[in-house]
């Protein structure tokens with residue numbers, strides 16, 4: 001299988017078909033590193049002023065590793081979803097939306113027509129604009145749905161946080177700052193209710209333990225005995241998030 005590796009690598013990039021990977025210069029990087037995203041995108045992070053030659057050599061030296069990561073990503077990739085989606089399912093809150101294409105020539109907007117019906121109106125020719133409209137709406141929905149869920153969970157646990165922020169990171173589901181801001185990924189809406197609740201508990205316990213110490217996990221377990229299973233499910237949860245939510249453009 002590895003014989004075919006070399007000529008194949010360039011085929012799987014989304015962004016940069018000629019090259020097959022994207023190079024990102026980082027001030028903080030001390031050495032070269034490769035990331036293979038679940039979408040199949042390959043990113044090489046390099047310290048500043050790294051030569052093309054060094055990047056090429058590094059990639060050549062890691063082809064087998066990249067190849068196995070990509071094979072893994074493809075194995076886990078869902079069937080390509082149609083875009084715009086015809087339905088959006090927020091499994092975390094058992095909410096289902098039908099997407100209605102309303103047409104028009106103005107800038108794309110997503111607006112709620114009736115409970116469970118989302119209209120996408122405007123010029124649909126620019127896919128990025130359609131994604132932007134959907135993501136803006138998702139951010140509002142996430143705030144409207146995750147906000148009360150977090151507040152309720154905090155009340156049940158008897159803990160306090162300062163405020164909530166909705167993010168769309170591709171690498172983390174949530175975080176808790178020392179100032180008490182709990183950031184939640186909008187992609188949580190696509191997880192099961194149990195998984196969402198686990199993440200809320202996890203972040204809320206961080207308001208008391210800013211680490212993953214034994215006492216942290218003991219407290220998580222007190223509120224969520226099944227945390228280990230749910231944490232594993234969450235690790236795999238990116239697959240349940242539609243690609244329009246987390247893509248880069």
Ligand SMILES: [Zn+2]
Nearest residue numbers: 202206211212
């Ligand atoms: Zn944590």
